[in-house]
Amino acid sequence: xxxxxxxxxxxxxxxxxxxxxxxxxxxxxxxxxxxxxxxxxxxxxxxxxxxxxxxxxxxxxxxxxxxxxxxxxxxxxxxxxxxxxxxxxxxxxxxxxxxxxxxxxxxxxxxxxxxxxxxxxxxxxxxxxxxxxxxxxxxxxxxxxxxxxxxxxxxxxxxxxxxxxxxxxxxxxxxxxxxxxxxxxxxxxxxxxxxxxxxxxxxxxxxxxxxxxxxxxxxxxxxxxxxxxxxxxxxxxxxxxxxxxxxxxxxxxxxxxxxxxxxxxxxxxxxxxxxxxxxxxxx
Amino acid sequence: xxxxxxxxxxxxxxxxxxxxxxxxxxxxxxxxxxxxxxxxxxxxxxxxxxxxxxxxxxxxxxxxxxxxxxxxxxxxxxxxxxxxxxxxxxxxxxxxxxxxxxxxxxxxxxxxxxxxxxxxxxxxxxxxxxxxxxxxxxxxxxxxxxxxxxxxxxxxxxxxxxxxxxxxxxxxxxxxxxxxxxxxxxxxxxxxxxxxxxxxxxxxxxxxxxxxxxxxxxxxxxxxxxxxxxxxxxxxxxxxxxxxxxxxxxxxxxxxx
Numbered sequence: 001x002x003x004x005x006x007x008x009x010x011x012x013x014x015x016x017x018x019x020x021x022x023x024x025x026x027x028x029x030x031x032x033x034x035x036x037x038x039x040x041x042x043x044x045x046x047x048x049x050x051x052x053x054x055x056x057x058x059x060x061x062x063x064x065x066x067x068x069x070x071x072x073x074x075x076x077x078x079x080x081x082x083x084x085x086x087x088x089x090x091x092x093x094x095x096x097x098x099x100x101x102x103x104x105x106x107x108x109x110x111x112x113x114x115x116x117x118x119x120x121x122x123x124x125x126x127x128x129x130x131x132x133x134x135x136x137x138x139x140x141x142x143x144x145x146x147x148x149x150x151x152x153x154x155x156x157x158x159x160x161x162x163x164x165x166x167x168x169x170x171x172x173x174x175x176x177x178x179x180x181x182x183x184x185x186x187x188x189x190x191x192x193x194x195x196x197x198x199x200x201x202x203x204x205x206x207x208x209x210x211x212x213x214x215x216x217x218x219x220x221x222x223x224x225x226x227x228x229x230x231x232x233x234x235x236x237x238x239x240x241x242x243x244x245x246x247x248x249x250x251x252x253x254x255x256x257x258x259x260x261x262x263x264x265x266x267x268x269x270x271x272x273x274x275x276x277x278x279x280x281x282x283x
Numbered sequence: 284x285x286x287x288x289x290x291x292x293x294x295x296x297x298x299x300x301x302x303x304x305x306x307x308x309x310x311x312x313x314x315x316x317x318x319x320x321x322x323x324x325x326x327x328x329x330x331x332x333x334x335x336x337x338x339x340x341x342x343x344x345x346x347x348x349x350x351x352x353x354x355x356x357x358x359x360x361x362x363x364x365x366x367x368x369x370x371x372x373x374x375x376x377x378x379x380x381x382x383x384x385x386x387x388x389x390x391x392x393x394x395x396x397x398x399x400x401x402x403x404x405x406x407x408x409x410x411x412x413x414x415x416x417x418x419x420x421x422x423x424x425x426x427x428x429x430x431x432x433x434x435x436x437x438x439x440x441x442x443x444x445x446x447x448x449x450x451x452x453x454x455x456x457x458x459x460x461x462x463x464x465x466x467x468x469x470x471x472x473x474x475x476x477x478x479x480x481x482x483x484x485x486x487x488x489x490x491x492x493x494x495x496x497x498x499x500x501x502x503x504x505x506x507x508x509x510x511x512x513x514x515x516x517x518x519x520x521x522x523x524x525x526x527x528x529x530x531x532x533x534x535x536x537x538x539x540x
Contacts, residue, residue, distance in 0.1 A: 060304070071335035071362050087524050090303035178367065180365060181367045181368075182371060183335075183337050183355070183361065183363075184361060184363060184365070184367040184428075185380070185384075186337070186354075186355040187335050187337070187356075187357075187359065187360055187361040187379055187438075188357055188360060188380055188381040188384065188428070188429070188431075188432050189357030189384050189430075189432060190356075191384075192408055197371075198380075198383070199369065202369065202371040203371075205371070263361060277371070277373055278412070279412070279414055282370070282414040
């Protein structure tokens with residue numbers, strides 16, 4: 001979540017800085033931010049290296065960066081708790097994307113209903129508002145009581161976390177559809193259903209994709225909770241197993257992998273947005 | 284011959300002290316070019332929307348050939364001031380949108396789009412994206428999209444209001460060409476007095492507070508253009524200037540009353 005916020009701020013700054021006609025003399029606000037980021041990362045890395053090198057902290061609590069890197073290589077090739085890093089990663093990705101599919105199937109129609117009809121809003125608004133603030137760890141036990149400890153429960157826990165962002169963004173997109181465009185379609189003979197399909201849905205698409213991006217972030221951060229119980233593979237499971245055996249370097253490596261994958265997903269969806277809704281923001 | 288008739292139409296929006304328009308009658312037949320003029324707040328757009336079926340009248344009726352209408356329909360296509368095109372469709376699919384709604388096969392739709400784009404003098408841009416185009420081009424595409432429905436009536440709400448002067452003049456003659464070539468009845472709202480005189484067969488002058496008709500003026504300059512006389516020569520005619528003075532007076536009179 002923090003990541004996505006920072007990236008959007010970056011984009012805003014970039015747009016603001018580019019407008020007055022790209023001068024090169026002074027470093028722009030964007031460049032300053034980049035330099036500050038690079039220095040921060042380098043500084044943290046140095047502190048980490050120093051702490052490990054001078055044995056300020058026991059390796060059980062904070063292993064050296066080199067040890068984490070080495071662990072990355074060894075888990076990628078030999079595996080950890082009966083699966084390689086790629087198998088853990090694949091298991092987690094499949095869960096998150098299965099959950100995303102499920103959440104889209106439920107939340108997009110719900111969002112449209114909230115946006116187009118007062119009755120729809122009356123039905124779905126309280127449900128969404130009820131689910132939205134509850135942390136996944138709180139409903140995890142109930143999901144397990146109802147659906148058991150198998151794969152469906154894990155997917156469901158992630159999907160529930162994704163429902164609210166998708167439904168809320170969809171509803172906002174639907175409400176933002178231009179009245180002139182809706183009227184134009186009606187005056188060309190569109191029925192109510194055709195207006196929804198040909199005008200409201202495409203109008204809401206940029207907003208739906210934004211919801212999808214937020215949902216993917218929310219779902220990914222729910223991963224560890226979802227893999228708490230009876231998993232045999234997955235990044236979250238890998239981290240927890242490692243923690244139980246106090247294999248701190250695997251824990252840290254796992255955290256980095258989760259962060260890197262989240263970053264790659266974020267960039268991927270931004271690409272997708274540019275491809276699917278090239279008109280967004282050009283009106 | 285189709286006949287669109289606003290019969291003593293009143294529209295009173297919720298929460299407003301007085302009606303937007305009251306007891307207003309306007310008749311548009313095929314081949315008519317009726318232009319609504321009057322200062323802001325006299326209910327021009329409200330009347331147009333009532334004719335389109337987008338705003339239900341709170342008094343009186345809107346009929347087409349004697350049948351009361353309660354909803355928008357493809358027989359009365361609307362052209363909006365801000366073109367209201369669909370940016371997720373390219374030019375071709377915007378133009379043939381009315382045919383998509385009717386389930387016309389793709390090949391026929393594309394052929395129709397080519398013909399319609401020729402009619403608004405925009406051949407060969409069917410594959411372009413909407414946001415690549417200028418305001419004048421977008422407005423012509425909005426016109427082509429409305430014509431695709433083969434409407435009996437063309438309802439236009441200040442279609443040229445956002446265009447620069449030169450583009451606007453070119454669009455005026457294009458509108459006259461299209462009106463002359465198709466047996467449509469046109470109902471158009473404008474702020475431009477010259478524009479009203481040049482285009483209209485009948486000008487309806489409205490006054491605000493509450494909106495109502497103060498005068499109807501017959502005009503024939505558009506017919507002269509359709510008969511082959513150039514716009515420049517029409518506007519140079521002393522009769523044109525006299526008609527303009529008369530029209531300006533009626534708009535001011537309406538305001539004073």
